[in-house]
Amino acid sequence: MPAESVPLPAGFSAAGLHCGVKSDPAKRDLALFVSDRPATAAGVFTQNVVVGAPVQVSRERVPTDAARAVVINSGCSNVSTGERGLADARAMTAAVAAALACDEEAVTVCSTGVIGQFLNMNAIRSGLPQVVAGLGDAPDDLRAAAEGMRTTDTFPKLSTRTVGPVRVSGAGKGAAMIAPNMATMLAVVLTDAALAPADADRLLRAAVDRSFNRISVDGHQSTSDTVLLLANGAAGPCDEHAFAAALNDVCEELATDIIRDAEGATHFVTVDVTGLPSDEAATTIARSVADSPLVKTAIHGADPNWGRIISAAGYAGVPFDPGRFDLDVNGHAVCRGGVPTDFDEAIVSEAIRSNRDCTLTLNFHDGPGACRFWTCDLTAEYVRLNADYTT
């Protein structure tokens, strides 16, 4: 579905506008998502030891059954800003709460952008009444809110699914850990399903584990990464299994959109690992392959360099029988039973070069554990973008 036509679930409204955190007046930098009634909310936050003020404020406020809104600014991450940063983050939620006539604790906050700078609270304070006044429940309103979350993203990231009368819609941002100083992965998922806080928390963690925790652009985990789920019950209860599938789909689409938008990337890479004793073992190996600069440069060069892939699997810290694994690149068998096939390098190379999507399939033939992981190639353009940003 085009981003322009992703609908909001019942009972939600959204808005996004430019308030002045970003210098370019054409760029939105403030977003608001509101439920017209108390909603269940859950959140998953960065595990980084260094976290921004908004993360510190928001993670104390979920899970809850009384959430009303999420307010987000882009252009400044409010990280490494000490007590003043915490006060600013709380002030943002207080202003929204006042406008909505709700408790301050019912509002969560995210910020993304430059770190080590204080928020321009004059801009935020002038923008907040306008963004509240601009709230609407049309797809364009959701899209405007998604725009307000963007930093270096080249497109807004939106996804939606339905389960009977229930709708699940999400907005996300992220395009690698690059500009201004450090970007971030943020996502807000809204649903009109009725969920208890403990269930929302459990289902969101499971969905994040299979989506945002299975992507890697450069292995960096930011100080602000946040995924929030709001469930306001406007459409009533929903079969949990079906809801979980829809939530997983929305999270997966938002997560893979980040990889599709990764800076400088020319390939979207799926790493499929099967045949390990556990999903955890499969995930560890998949992450090691996906994070490898040598694998990522080989794909950029359309080089069917299977030795780099198996060596990255081999140092992941998970034992396996090196005489048993199979490897396929874009469906071409390049390794069977741990030794290379007599594949035609030119054909496999052309299969990589001529397709933006690249799939690495590893089977270790030692159990039911599996993981699908997504990454991108590593290009000179990535280096240029990341080396030349601030100087």
Next chain:
Amino acid sequence: MPAESVPLPAGFSAAGLHCGVKSDPAKRDLALFVSDRPATAAGVFTQNVVVGAPVQVSRERVPTDAARAVVINSGCSNVSTGERGLADARAMTAAVAAALACDEEAVTVCSTGVIGQFLNMNAIRSGLPQVVAGLGDAPDDLRAAAEGMRTTDTFPKLSTRTVGPVRVSGAGKGAAMIAPNMATMLAVVLTDAALAPADADRLLRAAVDRSFNRISVDGHQSTSDTVLLLANGAAGPCDEHAFAAALNDVCEELATDIIRDAEGATHFVTVDVTGLPSDEAATTIARSVADSPLVKTAIHGADPNWGRIISAAGYAGVPFDPGRFDLDVNGHAVCRGGVPTDFDEAIVSEAIRSNRDCTLTLNFHDGPGACRFWTCDLTAEYVRLNADYTT
């Protein structure tokens, strides 16, 4: 000391020549290191699950008190070559043992170069008698052996120290995990000190832990990484503390030479971490910073982007107080107590740009644990070299 003048310890000889594994006749591809009497030997090998045939053969033969020789070829790593590869690796040691009239078990073997190809044993078999005949104990002989280990290295890596009458000399190779398919870090350290096998093993592991295990070009651990120590006792016993210091120095010089020779790099980066509860915690954080593509691209761009450094520290998995750490870049204080100083970005940027050596100093003020780690910057040239190799 120039590589041309690094002497062999007493009782050792060496040689290096071209036998035909590499196609270019100007490039040496075979090296031999011999002790004239049984020597204590210890080895440290890659932890990769996938290992080459030479690693499988050699790691069964150390520690020992009866070693006589190390034979090494470059140009083919003999990895992923199955039973035939194992037979070839054993045949190399058998041929050397026959020429030296010693037990086959007294010879260890290393190979480095392309993986997934069988060794050209005709070339090896014709070369081995010549390399034995060419053995000599002059610095030029050691240098020739170091040349025989090279793959993409732009210079041979040699280091030496003395402790009274005892000499410790090492030869190494490595220049990132790049060409032909996957390069490797190899080092052979020779000493005329007398050492028991258990002591040699313990001292080598400690030295490797502080040198080769503290460098990172791209985080890859190859399928062939090997460090061997031979101690023949020709100079008699030696104070263990003094010997350990010399061994550490030689390993550190060989290890940092690999970073100085890293493909495409324009900066040699030292990451100094102090103030953690343990050395292990400090090492984990230092490695996380050193492996970060964002830190490495920032240094390439002379960008004093301290947020990337602290965020890489923050996701290392080691707890610390984010309000207590200090960070210096090339001696300039950029962060104190977890918040940025008002440093002049232009001055710090110029300090990075105009010096090949760059030092990141992190102090967490929470204990005596420390680690010095070495890495290089990430450049577009690295991507070009690694993306464009085989295609």
